[in-house]
Each structure stands twice: as C-alpha cells, then as structure tokens.
Amino acid sequence: MEDKEEENAAVLALYPRAHELPARAPPAHETNFTHYFALDVGGKEFHDQYLYRHGNGLCVVGLAPSHLALRSPSKIKIVDYDVGKKSRADMKASGRRKKDAQVLEENSSLCKVSSEDAEFLVRCCIRGQLLEVNERLTSDPSLLSRKVPSQGYIAILMPKPEAWKKAEKSLLTREQYKQQRMQQE
Amino acid sequence: MEALFREALLALPPAPLRDLLRAGACSLCAMRFLSVRGRVYSQSVPAPPTILAEIGNGDGLESDRSSASCCTVCQGILQSAGVGLAVLEAIQKEGHEFCDFSLEVTVPSATLVRERSLWCYLRKEHPEDFKAEDPNECIVSLKEAVKWTFGPQIEAALGKVMDKNSNFHISLVFKHANSSSEIQFLSDLSGGDSKRKRGPVEAGESIAAVQRSLASISSDAFARHYPCPPPQSDTPCELVSSCRKDAIFVVGRYLKYSRSISQSPWTIQEDRIGDGSVQEIIGDVIFPHFKADSYKFHAAGREDIDVRMLGSGRPFLLEILNARTCSKQEELLKLEHAINSNKDGWVKVKGLKEAGNEVWTVMRQGEADKQKEYTAVVWLSRPVTEADFTTLSNSKELEIQQKTPVRVLHRRSPLVRPRIIHWMRCEALHDSSCYFLLHLCTQAGTYVKEFVHGDLGRTYPNVGSLLDCDAEILCLDVTNVKMDFL
Numbered sequence A: 001m002e003d004k005e006e007e008n009a010a011v012l013a014l015y016p017r018a019h020e021l022p023a024r025a026p027p028a029h030e031t032n033f034t035h036y037f038a039l040d041v042g043g044k045e046f047h048d049q050y051l052y053r054h055g056n057g058l059c060v061v062g063l064a065p066s067h068l069a070l071r072s073p074s075k076i077k078i079v080d081y082d083v084g085k086k087s088r089a090d091m092k093a094s095g096r097r098k099k100d101a102q103v104l105e106e107n108s109s110l111c112k113v114s115s116e117d118a119e120f121l122v123r124c125c126i127r128g129q130l131l132e133v134n135e136r137l138t139s140d141p142s143l144l145s146r147k148v149p150s151q152g153y154i155a156i157l158m159p160k161p162e163a164w165k166k167a168e169k170s171l172l173t174r175e176q177y178k179q180q181r182m183q184q185e
Numbered sequence B: 001m002e003a004l005f006r007e008a009l010l011a012l013p014p015a016p017l018r019d020l021l022r023a024g025a026c027s028l029c030a031m032r033f034l035s036v037r038g039r040v041y042s043q044s045v046p047a048p049p050t051i052l053a054e055i056g057n058g059d060g061l062e063s064d065r066s067s068a069s070c071c072t073v074c075q076g077i078l079q080s081a082g083v084g085l086a087v088l089e090a091i092q093k094e095g096h097e098f099c100d101f102s103l104e105v106t107v108p109s110a111t112l113v114r115e116r117s118l119w120c121y122l123r124k125e126h127p128e129d130f131k132a133e134d135p136n137e138c139i140v141s142l143k144e145a146v147k148w149t150f151g152p153q154i155e156a157a158l159g160k161v162m163d164k165n166s167n168f169h170i171s172l173v174f175k176h177a178n179s180s181s182e183i184q185f186l187s188d189l190s191g192g193d194s195k196r197k198r199g200p201v202e203a204g205e206s207i208a209a210v211q212r213s214l215a216s217i218s219s220d221a222f223a224r225h226y227p228c229p230p231p232q233s234d235t236p237c238e239l240v241s242s243c244r245k246d247a248i249f250v251v252g253r254y255l256k257y258s259r260s261i262s263q264s265p266w267t268i269q270e271d272r273i274g275d276g277s278v279q280e281i282i283g284d285v286i287f288p289h290f291k292a293d294s295y296k297f298h299a300a301g302r303e304d305i306d307v308r309m310l311g312s313g314r315p316f317l318l319e320i321l322n323a324r325t326c327s328k329q330e331e332l333l334k335l336e337h338a339i340n341s342n343k344d345g346w347v348k349v350k351g352l353k354e355a356g357n358e359v360w361t362v363m364r365q366g367e368a369d370k371q372k373e374y375t376a377v378v379w380l381s382r383p384v385t386e387a388d389f390t391t392l393s394n395s396k397e398l399e400i401q402q403k404t405p406v407r408v409l410h411r412r413s414p415l416v417r418p419r420i421i422h423w424m425r426c427e428a429l430h431d432s433s434c435y436f437l438l439h440l441c442t443q444a445g446t447y448v449k450e451f452v453h454g455d456l457g458r459t460y461p462n463v464g465s466l467l468d469c470d471a472e473i474l475c476l477d478v479t480n481v482k483m484d485f486l
Helices: A002-013 A161-168 A174-182 B003-011 B014-023 B027-033 B048-055 B083-094 B110-125 B142-158 B184-189 B207-216 B219-225 B278-290 B329-340 B359-364 B386-394 B448-453 B463-467
Strands: A033-038 A049-054 A059-063 A076-080 A109-115 A119-123 A128-133 A155-158 B100-106 B168-175 B238-245 B248-256 B294-299 B307-321 B347-355 B371-380 B398-403 B416-428 B435-443 B471-481
Touching: A033 A174, A109 A128, B003 B048, B014 B027, B014 B048, B014 B110, B027 B048, B027 B110, B027 B142, B083 B142, B083 B168, B083 B238, B100 B142, B110 B207, B110 B219, B142 B168, B184 B207, B184 B219, B248 B278, B278 B294, B278 B307, B278 B329, B278 B347, B307 B347, B307 B359, B329 B347, B371 B448, B371 B463, B386 B416, B386 B435, B386 B463, B398 B448, B435 B448, B448 B463, B448 B471, B463 B471
Parallel strands: B100 B168, B307 B471
Antiparallel strands: A033 A049, A049 A059, A059 A155, A076 A109, A109 A119, A128 A155, B168 B238, B248 B307, B248 B347, B294 B307, B371 B435, B371 B471, B398 B416, B416 B435
C-alpha cells in the first residue's frame, strides 16, 4: 500500500505546479496549425476566409471572424454544400491515397452560407483534393458563428506542395490580417 | 581399403556399379546412385580404377572414363580438399563465437542435369533394376552426400558439433563456370516460359527452376538434347564458404522521460526532428556489444515525441543480425545499468534479457485488445468544479467516434473509428483553477489528445462536449501499457 502512495506522490511530482502553468492553454488549432487568411474572396468585399495549414500540409478552410456573414446581425440559417452539379457533401475519399477525392480549384465553391437576408459563397482558396466537409454545419449552422476558429470549419483540403507555394503568395499571415482588418475595429 | 567401405562395396550390385564408374562417376557419386547412405561417405574411399580392379572391369569397353580426374556428375565437389580448413578460415575472418553449427549446401544447377543424364544411361543399361523416371526418388541427393562427406571433417576442424537446429549456419557454395551454359537447353526447350529470376545464384536458372523443367521433360526428350551419360568435365567446381548467425533478440521495457525524443530517428527533408530517439539511445549501448552487422528496433506500439512513457514501460525488442559474440545475462545487466546511468536520463530500460523466436507472437498478442492508461494535464475554458470530476468519473465504457485526426489524415484512411474510454479519474492540480489531471484508460488505438480537445469537433464525444465548455490538453503521459511480456 505504501509503495502505491509513494508512487502516486512521485507521479504528482512529475507534473507542473500551478504557477508553472500558462493562464490560458494555447488551443490545439493554434499550436498545430499556421493561420493564413484570404480577404475579399471571389472579389466580394469582406468575404474573408481563413486557411489553417497543418505541418503535414493539410488545409482547413473556414470563415474568418471578419467575414460579412458573421458580422451581420441576422443569424446564419443554412449551410448548403450543394453548389450546382454536385453536393460537396457527397464526395467519398477512401484509403490512404484518398482515392476518388475530388480535386478542386482555388476558386471552386465549397458551400453556400445563407442568413435571413443574404447568401454567401465560400471558396477553396487553394487547389487540392477535397478530403472532408463539416456535415455538422448542415444540422447546426450556428457553429459557424459560435465556434469560429475550430468546430465551425467548412472543409479540409489536401493540396500538393506546388499548389501551396502558389496559393501562399496571395494569402495573409495572421499579423498581416490583424493589421488590415483590425483597423476597422 | 577400409572395412566400412568394403562392407558397403560387397553389398552393391556389381554390374550397375561398373557402368557408373566407367561412365565417369566418382566413387561417392556411384554410391549415391546405388542408395548408399551414412558414415561411409566421410571415410577415405578409393578411386574408381581401384574399385574396378576389385570387382572386375567387364568387357565391351566403348569408352572408359574411370581414370578421368573430374567426376562427370558432381564435377569434383565430393573430392574437394581442405574443406574443413576453408570453413575455419571463413569463420575466423568474421570472428564468430558459436556453440554448434548447421551446414547449408548449394550446388550448381547443372548438377541436376548431369544426374538426370547419368540416370537415363543407367536405366537404359539396367531397365529391371532402375524403373523410376525421376532420379530424385531413388538416389541420394548431392547435398546430403556433401554433409556426410565433409561434416566430420568440419566438426574436427572447428571442434564443434554439427546440428541441424543450430543458430549458426555455415554455407558451402559450390560454383561452376559452365553451369549456366549447360542448362541453357532447358529454357530453350520449355519455350522460355520459366520466369527470369532476379539475381539468381549463378546468372542463369535457379535450382528450383531447373528441377521444375526436368520434372516436365520425359527421358526420351531429355536424351535427345543432352548426352547420356554426361560429358566429361575438365574443370572442377570452386568452393566459397561463408557463415552467419541467426538473429538474436534482446528484449525489455523502456521508459521515456523527455518530451523531445521520438521513438525512432525522425528526419524531414534532411533535418533531424527532436533531440534524439529511444531507438538510438538503447541501440547505441547494446549494439556495439554484439559485434553484429546491423540491428532493428521494434516496440509494442509507440507514443508521440512530446509524450512521456512512464509506469512499467513499453515492451520493445532489439533484433540483432549476425552477431559475432554470444551474450550472457550478467553482461546484459551491465548494459541495462549503462543505459540507465546516461547523464541525460531521457530513457530508462527495465528487464533487459535475451529471448528466442517466441518474441514475435508475444509482441503481437492482443494488439487490438490491449488497454492503455494515460495521464493528461487538461485545461478548461472556465474554472474546474467538483461536478466536472463527478461527470467524468461516472463515465464508464464510454463509446466515442473518432474521425481520423487531422494530424495523421495525410497518411491514413479517412474513417470514423469507434473507440472506448474504459474509465476516467480526475485529480485537482496544485491550486490551479482551470487545470486538472485527467487519468484515463482507453481501448488500444484511441487518439487521446483528440479526445481531450475534440479535433475541431471531429472526435465526439470529447472532454469539452462532456463538460459543456472548451477543453485543451497541455501535455500527455502514457502511464501503463498492459502486456504480459516475457
């Protein structure tokens, strides 16, 4: 019995003390991803999107906090992945090599976000294979505004290295984004 | 003439023996064709002319090849001199320590053809005595004869016993320059439908391929394309001997105290990630001790570079290839101590010992069934309460659905994997309002980090959803890998 207690005390000693802990733990979507931003996507003013790039090259796409849809008073009602010929939600990528994953272009549309009085088109911002869309948005569109940087993501894309190099040129870093958009605050 | 041989000689039918010797077979090959087995091969056996003188030369000599220098079947293999010494030299060059040995023999593919040829001749001359089409059913194989002939000689030279179960293998490879051209007619005959093998023994067909070709040819067809009895051979075979030891397994459990060490060396485009690897820290101490060619590191699962491995440790095994030295348990204990005394203290090892081939089954056992225990430092977006602790600890056998985490999605199938969190236990952390220690036990293959932070909501339920707030994981440790391990 005593051995177990000693073991427990030893284990606890391995863990940080309160004063060693940061006041706010950095969120996983900040530590594991580099944040980039695209302003005025599709030429439409304030259609701002984020693109979080993981160390492994995958890109998570979503609405940036400064997006018009998130700043208007009317709530987001619908997120629809059906953008014409096919619904993006119908795609099936299978296997390690992501067979049958659709390749989308930088300006391909991902989904339509509708509020009471307006409609917004969300675009890829990078050329790559579509791996996943966030179907939770179909049943709970409020996630888009409630959980902007994490659970409100729109889709996950897998670009090739060359595609990334090209897209990176027109994307903003977080610092640049803050400068450009925070001026409006 | 030695007694054992004389005894064997008397038992043999004289007419076939005479024909074999006059066709150019050496004494030992003649014995092979007449199904003689055993110790007599290693004795000093007289040359064909002597035997013929003994049993009578017979008449009707078209050609008598009995005084040729080289056997037409084995092409001098069974007459090789100094085999024991050649093997001794090969071993001394490598510097192997061993207790017993087994022999592996390779002969040129042309030997099979020559055997078939001599057999066809024998059947023609003595159809009542030799009925089978395939000589391999009746004659003693050349490889076996080599082991009988040279086994005792090698045992004497090395001072060790020959045992087919030995972990030390001595290889005798006999080569002949003309072998591939001699068997060329076979692939021409079968229309070249035999697959070209990559890197075969002698830039031609392998023994197995030749065997298959011969099995499919009738004796008549064979006799039309290849002389029966086989033609004389002027050059004897050459012997190349080598040796190797079976893999040795050193097993144990490791603990990892550093959050910047990966399990195996990790390089991204020529840059090393992390401060080192468990594999190198353990391997660098153990490997030099065995004077081996190389080693491979295997572990029962792995943890991320920033995750510590505590508790009883994770089972691992070091596969050491072609070790020159044998090890003793006391030496392994010293190696264990050496690893544990490393000034960095990043990796410790327990229970280091040698194991046999059973390690593979033990490592694989119930990989999917095993449960793992972890401790995580969790942060909540609002102060932690007792109610939170109760909620989590009341959760037993909780089933969660995990989409392939984004961090591995580039190299794994996009699937949803159901997993079970068997139990959870919380511990307050040193006067911190938003942090606590989460101890949990999960099914093998659960991504624990994703269970805490939710992975953009793709792992559900997650700690945040269970406590109705945002949760993040600051750090993670593996505290138990349950496995009965040697």
